[in-house]
Amino acid sequence: MPDSNALVILTGAGISAESGLETFRSEDGLWAQHRIEDVCTPQALARDPALVHRFYDMRRAALDRVEPNPAHEALARLEAHWPGELLLVTQNVDDLHERGGSRNLLHMHGALNSALCAACDHRLPWTGPLPPAAACPTCGAPALRPDIVFFGEMPYQMARIEAALARADLFVSIGTSGAVYPAAGFVRMAQAYGARTLELNLEPSEGSAWFDESRLGPASQLVPAWVGEMLAS
Numbered sequence: 001m002p003d004s005n006a007l008v009i010l011t012g013a014g015i016s017a018e019s020g021l022e023t024f025r026s027e028d029g030l031w032a033q034h035r036i037e038d039v040c041t042p043q044a045l046a047r048d049p050a051l052v053h054r055f056y057d058m059r060r061a062a063l064d065r066v067e068p069n070p071a072h073e074a075l076a077r078l079e080a081h082w083p084g085e086l087l088l089v090t091q092n093v094d095d096l097h098e099r100g101g102s103r104n105l106l107h108m109h110g111a112l113n114s115a116l117c118a119a120c121d122h123r124l125p126w127t128g129p130l131p132p133a134a135a136c137p138t139c140g141a142p143a144l145r146p147d148i149v150f151f152g153e154m155p156y157q158m159a160r161i162e163a164a165l166a167r168a169d170l171f172v173s174i175g176t177s178g179a180v181y182p183a184a185g186f187v188r189m190a191q192a193y194g195a196r197t198l199e200l201n202l203e204p205s206e207g208s209a210w211f212d213e214s215r216l217g218p219a220s221q222l223v224p225a226w227v228g229e230m231l232a233s
Helices: 013-017 042-047 049-065 070-081 096-100 157-166 183-192 219-232
Strands: 006-011 084-092 106-107 110-117 123-125 146-147 170-174 196-201 211-216
Touching: 006 157, 006 219, 013 070, 042 049, 049 110, 049 146, 049 219, 070 084, 070 096, 070 219, 084 110, 084 157, 146 196, 157 183, 170 183, 170 219, 196 219
Parallel strands: 006 084, 006 170, 084 106, 170 196, 196 211
Antiparallel strands: 110 123, 110 146
16 A cells, blocks of 8 residues: 555444444344334434433443454554544444544544533533433533434534545545445545545445455454554555
8 A cells, every 4th residue: 555644544333343342234233123213313312212312321331341452453553653644533433442542533423422412512421321301511401312423413523524535645444334424425525535545344335336445354354454554654
C-alpha cells in the first residue's frame, strides 16, 4: 500500500464481533431477537420506553464481558504512530475502540455509555441501567434516553466526517455490511474526492464492488497486517 497522509477509517460491527459482541445483521444477531421497530426507532421509545431502555441496558451490560481484540489495538497503534491526519469513524456503539487505545474517534451512531436528554440535548457519561424518565442533571426534565442514533434520526457529526473524506488520501472500511446509509455511501464520496479505497471484511459487503481493493478474512488478522504495512511504508 503506497504512502497516504490523510486517512479516514470506518469500522462496523464486524470488528467487535470477534470480541464476542453480537452483530445486528447476522442470522443469530440482535435483530433476529428484536424487531427494529420495537427497539430502535423514536416511535418505539415513545410507545414502550421500558422495552427500549431494557434493550440498551442489556447491551450496556454486555460490554463488561468483552475486551478489545487485536484489530482495535492495531488501529490505536496506527493512530499513535501515523505522521499524517487520521480520523476513525465507527458505526459501533460499544467502547472497545476507546479501551483499545483510540482517541481520535467519532461515534456516528452514538454510544452505549452515554445518556442524552431529549429535552435539552445534554449528554453525560452513563454506566449501569438507565430507567425511563430519569431526570436530566442540567435541565431537570425527566427525559434521559440512550444516546443512540435511532433509525430515522441523523447520525452525529456528519459535517466533520464529510470534511475528512474530502481531505482523505485513503478511505478504509473495516467490518461493515455496506447496507446502512449514510455510512454505506462513504466509499463513493471518498472516491469522488480522489481518495483510494480499501475494504477489510470477513466476507464481501453489499458495497464491495465500489472499493479499489477488498481483502477478506477476520479483522483480528487483516487489520494488524494492514497496519504493519502502513507503518512500514
